[in-house]
Amino acid sequence: MLLSLVTMASPSTLLRIKLLPKPPSLFCALTNLRRNQLPLKSPFTTSSSTTSSSSKRHDDVVVLGIETSCDDTAAAVVRSDGEILSQVVSSQADLLAKYGGVAPKMAEEAHSQVIDKVVQEALDKAYMTEKDLTAVAVTIGPGLSLCLRVGVQKARRIAGGFNLPIIGVHHMEAHALVARLIEKDLQFPFMALLISGGHNLLILARDLGQYIQLGTTIDDAIGEAYDKTAKWLGLDLRRSGGPAIEKLAMEGNAESVKFSIPMKQHKDCNFSYAGLKTQVRLAIESKKIDAKIPITSASKEDRLSRADIAASFQRTAVLHLEERCDRAIQWALKMEPSIRHLVVSGGVASNQYVRARLDMVAKKNGLQLLCPPPQLCTDNGVMIAWTGIEHFRMGRYDPPPPAEEPEDFVYDIRPRWPLGEEYAEGKSEARSLRTARIHPSLTSIIQASLQQ
Template identity: 40%
Template sequence: MSADRPTSTPDESTVVLGIETSCDETAAAIVMGGNDVVSSVVSSQIEIHADFGGVVPEIASRAHLEALNPVIARAIVEAGIDEQRIDAVACTHGPGLIGALLVGVSAAKSLALAWDVPYVGVNHLEAHLYSAFLEDPTLEFPMVVLLVSGGHTMLIEMQDHGRYRLLGQTIDDAAGEAFDKVARFLDLGYPGGPAIDAEALNGDPDAIRFPRALSDDPDNLDFSFSGLKTAVMNYVRKHPDVSSADVAASFQMAVVDVLVTKARRAAQVTGAKGIVLGGGVAANSLLREELLGACAKDGVRGFLPSRSMCTDNAAMIAAAGWYRLASDGPTDLADGAHPNLKLPLIRFDDADGGVADRAR
């Protein structure tokens, strides 16, 4: 570490370059002090993968290779800073597509070496938890985070920075995956989430009563959406003349009912002060509306990150990287990419506290 580089704990002046390439978004951002977004650039691959109805890993990796350097350069230019002002480089090192992850990790390590600054490997799921703090650093703990995306549906109790407890997760399809599959079945296009959301605006959410996988056990906070997806397909096959808008609206309502009901239960069980949304599905208009309404009824705070912070971006990577640098220090450059990386959790084995579980 050169003499002009900070070696102490990150503070409000610490500038982190964040890099995100876990799936089909090539992103870079400059964040100062863990929550001040100086610049954020995202290059989407949606049009590239649309013809395939989903992300093709090999194509995604090649697209990252082509886009990453220009995206990083643009983020630095838009921030209006010199490269010498960057104090650390944070990058998603999992979970995600292995080829896509390696593009970002390799670039991040190279920049860290060239600039003689720390490299920080960031858990993509943990980064989604920090997207809310980018827009409101005053959020209070404990809080429940409803993390919903194409690959994950989880309820997480966030007790403090770096202290998380898994309350529930999907046992089959993630909510976003169900949206994609139903949209594809209805021939609404890709990605499925926005397509269903748009189609549902013209439909009746009460037209069809699709099943909700809700257990009578209030402590059961796991999700299941495969049965709902199958019910939609069976219904359309039996009623080929049904309105696609009504199907989309009724399906969307069924998903949102389950997500909001489980999130409310989680807040009650944990005594959380608020419920925060995260992940790509958090951009869904009905989910945002219903969750805020439920929070108002329950007397807890509901927080919705802006739609740009719900989808994959590098600002959340830089923010999580700032906190990880403060708590754990730099990541060893020998560390690679981890496509199946798990969220670091706290296991509450006794009444006095918990034990950190960082197993991959």
């Protein structure tokens, strides 16, 4: 089918990342959303309505992806056939170690210092210039607003300066869809568990942009629990807490400390790690472990105590994942019996213990586990570029922004942006959706646009 039309929306639609004089109200965003179809402008206009010309254009799509939602500054160039032409990531490992986590203002400054270099390096490694690109994709949410703004500003400067379409990407959707870049046979519908420092999300992916949220975190995400536990145990946080805990846990006894599995009494698919963090902190205090003494300087007995706590924490944290994931798969299979795959992605998905345990859950339910390679599980530009390509093919993108934009305009960034609509049985009374939802979900926006 020819992509000779581009799906456009009104200035207030939340599908756009356009600068706005005032942030649109949710009511206006939903009621004013409409779908206008306009002829594509150069360089995308086709001279004739032939299948071959359309196919050729799809083969030639090259997208620059920019990601700055948290503490990694990332950019990548990806071709529509799945070829990764370049990938560059600048880590803020030293800042993580210094502050024991992400400090938003410091993270913003770090992004600002390296964003130009990272993007240029991605272009250089792809042997391309901005003129060779088809479009620019950038994360607009969810994430830290200060950090998101850096990436959006850079993307808009490039798109405006070189007359390129721009695609606003949902960070968590990108984590799910990158599996389709790696596994060409992965078709909708599929299940996805997205686990990172800021998110725990169980979704049923019915189609591109069509997601049902089966479960989410009601407080802290698993990655946050890993990071805090690593900090309290005096581990090296330069690679984040997850890898440090996983490595130390190999030396410990996972049955030595009896932690309670969170939310056992709640028969839904939501997550909670705040209570487990408290249990871990109390266990560390009872063992009189001093986090100021790094693990490398700990005595043999002290190191073993830390290893036991790390192993016991990891076992309990992942058991919570397993239980929720198992129930979510059963719910999803009732809605979509044709599901064959469980995608596990996000930073925590690079943990080999997590993968092994969830592989057992998948096989128990007759599914195949799919995990992107570790470098594509953590935040990266490849997943943003690929998600941009997927939506570009559907005509979901914005026209080039102005070459110059007023400095006082407000960027459409969405720090708290749900991916899908909540499954009725999965709603949690512990969460206040009215305060948690700043923007309508990506799914609701796309559904509304299709009905216009």
